[in-house]
Amino acid sequence: MPAAELASNEELAKTQGRFESGNKNNQDQENIGETKETIESAKGPEETGELADKDIGQTVKEAEADIKERFGAIADHGGATPKDIAAAKEAGDNILALNNQDARGTEQEIGDLIQSDGRLSYEEAQEEAGIIQDRAVKRRVIESLHEDDAPFYDERKVDKYSIEARTENIKEDMAEELMEDHYIKAEEDIENSKGSLESKNEKAEMLKLELEYLNEKIDSIDDQLFEKKDMDIELSEYEKAMDRSRDKMVERLHSIKKELTIMEAKEKFKDFSAEIEQITTRGDGTLIKRETFWRDDIDFGASLEHLKIHHDGEVAGSQFNNELFKNPQEVEILIKELLPKTLKYDQHGRAELTLDISHNKEKLIGWTGVKSVEEVRQMFPDAKFEKKQRNSGGTEAVEDGIKGAWYPEMTRDPETNEFVVAKDAEGNIKNPKYKFEPDANIASVSREKFQEASKTDKLTVIIQKDGKTEKPVVLTVYPGECAPAFPAKINSELDIPNTIGDSKETKFWSEHAFIKAE
Amino acid sequence: MIMNNQKNAAEKIKSALKKFHEKVAGRAAGYKKFIQGLARRIDERRLDQVRDKLKNLK
Numbered sequence: 122m123p124a125a126e127l128a129s130n131e132e133l134a135k136t137q138g139r140f141e142s143g144n145k146n147n148q149d150q151e152n153i154g155e156t157k158e159t160i161e162s163a164k165g166p167e168e169t170g171e172l173a174d175k176d177i178g179q180t181v182k183e184a185e186a187d188i189k190e191r192f193g194a195i196a197d198h199g200g201a202t203p204k205d206i207a208a209a210k211e212a213g214d215n216i217l218a219l220n221n222q223d224a225r226g227t228e229q230e231i232g233d234l235i236q237s238d239g240r241l242s243y244e245e246a247q248e249e250a251g252i253i254q255d256r257a258v259k260r261r262v263i264e265s266l267h268e269d270d271a272p273f274y275d276e277r278k279v280d281k282y283s284i285e286a287r288t289e290n291i292k293e294d295m296a297e298e299l300m301e302d303h304y305i306k307a308e309e310d311i312e313n314s315k316g317s318l319e320s321k322n323e324k325a326e327m328l329k330l331e332l333e334y335l336n337e338k339i340d341s342i343d344d345q346l347f348e349k350k351d352m353d354i355e356l357s358e359y360e361k362a363m364d365r366s367r368d369k370m371v372e373r374l375h376s377i378k379k380e381l382t383i384m385e386a387k388e389k390f391k392d393f394s395a396e397i398e399q400i401t402t403r404g405d406g407t408l409i410k411r412e413t414f415w416r417d418d419i420d421f422g423a424s425l426e427h428l429k430i431h432h433d434g435e436v437a438g439s440q441f442n443n444e445l446f447k448n449p450q451e452v453e454i455l456i457k458e459l460l461p462k463t464l465k466y467d468q469h470g471r472a473e474l475t476l477d478i479s480h481n482k483e484k485l486i487g488w489t490g491v492k493s494v495e496e497v498r499q500m501f502p503d504a505k506f507e508k509k510q511r512n513s514g515g516t517e518a519v520e521d522g523i524k525g526a527w528y529p530e531m532t533r534d535p536e537t538n539e540f541v542v543a544k545d546a547e548g549n550i551k552n553p554k555y556k557f558e559p560d561a562n563i564a565s566v567s568r569e570k571f572q573e574a575s576k577t578d579k580l581t582v583i584i585q586k587d588g589k590t591e592k593p594v595v596l597t598v599y600p601g602e603c604a605p606a607f608p609a610k611i612n613s614e615l616d617i618p619n620t621i622g623d624s625k626e627t628k629f630w631s632e633h634a635f636i637k638a639e
Numbered sequence: 640m641i642m643n644n645q646k647n648a649a650e651k652i653k654s655a656l657k658k659f660h661e662k663v664a665g666r667a668a669g670y671k672k673f674i675q676g677l678a679r680r681i682d683e684r685r686l687d688q689v690r691d692k693l694k695n696l697k
Contacts, residue, residue, distance in 0.1 A: 173656045184663050191674040198678055200685035205677060212673050216666045227659040234651050 170235045177224045184220050188213040256330070263331050325384055328377050335370045335377070342367045379450075386454040395459040395476040395580075402605040403469045403625060410465040412586070414472075414593045417462075419584060421453045421595045439490040439577075439599040440638070445482065452598055456582055464584070464593075472584040472593070475603050480578070488575040489601025490636040497564045497634050500574050504564040504636075511561040511607065511635060520557045520610060521622055530555035530613075557610040559621055562634035571638035577601050588617075605629045 195201050195209040342363050349356055356364060401408045446452050456476070464472050478486055497504050508524075510517070515526025530552035532543035543551040581603045583596045596606060608626040611617045620626040 170652055173652050176656060177659060180660060180663055184667055187667055188670055191670060195674055195677055195681075198681055200681050200688075202681075205681055209674060209677055212670060216670050219666060220663050223659055223662050227655050230655045231652050234648050234655070 170231050173231050174228060177227055181220050181224050185217055188216060259327055260330050263334050328381050332377050335374045339367055339370050382450050383454055386451045390455045390458050393478060393480040395478045398475045400473055400603055401467045402473060409468040411468055412466045413463050415463055416460045419593045439601045441487040441600055442484050445484040466586055470586045473603050474582050476580045478578045485576050486578045486580055487600030488572055489577045491604050491633055493632055494634050501566040501570055504566045507563045508560045509563055523559045523621055525557055525559035527554045528556045529553045555612055559608055563637050564634040565637045565639050568638040571636055
């Protein structure tokens with residue numbers, strides 16, 4: 122009985138486990154099939170164990186009944202002496218005791234097998250199977266939302282719409298409009314379903330799955346259009362539609378990546394707090410607070426590129442700790458998390474803020490790389506002083522009698538979202554004389570000495586009201602305390618004051634040095 | 640991975656069970672033989688007793 126029951130149960134599990142795994146090309150079906158198999162087979166050892174325990178009990182009982190019956194035959198046997206009966210009883214009792222002893226041993230062995238062998242318990246296996254199933258369902262939600270609502274993700278639908286468009290003789294416009302509408306709808310639906318997810322982890326998982334999905338789709342469109350595009354052959358209506366949908370998908374891909382970065386960083390910095398001090402390095406240093414601005418309006422835009430010079434240690438000056446901040450975006454997110462909702466400009470239209478940060482991480486914010494020349498000489502007697510360009514890539518020049526370098530105008534590349542030198546239609550540098558910076562005092566010291574003497578958990582951010590947009594724009598962010606901005610002359614449509622020559626900035630930076638760790 | 644572990648564990652459980660069944664069945668067979676032997680000896684003894692009685696009657 123028990124062996125047969127075990128075997129049939131196993132067969133049943135196997136049969137159910139193979140549920141819907143027919144179409145190997147369909148990821149969802151495969152996932153669901155696999156999940157069911159995992160759930161079913163997760164029952165295996167636990168149920169086998171239960172059945173085994175029942176079987177042991179039953180076997181012991183049957184053996185006992187058998188012994189009793191045989192013993193009864195002797196007890197009732199005419200001519201059996203008390204000695205015979207006692208011998209039969211003793212032998213029967215011995216057997217029963219041995220059976221019971223073996224039953225306990227076997228039960229123990231089976232119990233150990235269920236717990237050991239690195240095998241997951243039924244609950245754990247079920248949980249794991251649940252995650253797989255959940256993932257498959259989410260993946261299908263994403264796919265269906267994209268595919269049902271955005272016809273350009275589906276070749277047949279794109280084709281149908283292009284044919285309709287051609288027939289109606291409004292091809293481009295109609296196709297464009299249809300796609301735009303459907304795309305917006307798809308995005309809204311996805312947003313809605315994501316919005317209803319309570320846990321952040323689930324939202325992140327959905328975003329990651331969507332990222333995976335978009336990557337696959339973009340790759341497949343690239344594969345299909347590669348040859349024609351490479352050989353400059355004109356694309357058909359439907360290929361053009363596909364190409365446009367590819368662009369939309371790339372856009373969406375970037376926004377997902379950004380959203381994921383923000384989510385990760387928010388999680389990382391959730392226990393950070395800061396005391397904020399506002400000063401002014403302008404005028405005689407008296408601070409008068411004026412107009413209010415909103416934290417959420419602060420534009421980090423161009424300063425993110427500038428932030429890079431405070432990473433990787435290639436440029437002299439303060440350095441963020443790369444082990445804490447993976448990229449400049451994370452610095453932006455931390456600052457936005459720490460600043461209050463409203464802030465005030467000073468009488469010069471700036472907000473020079475120093476954040477003294479408390480956190481539970483072992484890693485510090487960074488190293489301050491600006492000290493007075495005097496201080497550097499005292500702290501690092503072996504420091505090597507030079508007067509040279511602070512950033513590489515400049516063209517040496519003399520401006521208003523001051524030696525320094527011109528730097529070209531930078532712009533954001535819409536494809537990669539990175540800052541690159543701005544170029545005109547012919548590919549020439551658009552504005553090679555955009556910003557002039559005088560040569561700086563650079564003191565080179567060994568990396569060990571620099572890191573030991575310059576640790577800081579302070580961070581300075583300087584915000585200015587933009588002359589044109591009137592929005593708060595970040596001029597610079599760096600680890601350490603507030604110092605006047607490095608002097609510069611900027612040829613821009615914006616009214617940015619010239620600070621080279623006789624200025625507070627020039628005075629400060631002639632007495633101070635950037636420290637470069639080598 | 641999980642599935643392989645589970646299959647291994649189920650196999651080992653079945654093998655432990657099989658060993659237990661064999662031991663119990665072995666003992667049952669042994670007891671059966673012992674009881675049969677005992678019954679035979681009792682019968683023989685009774686037969687001897689009857690034979691002895693018959694002898695005495697003669």
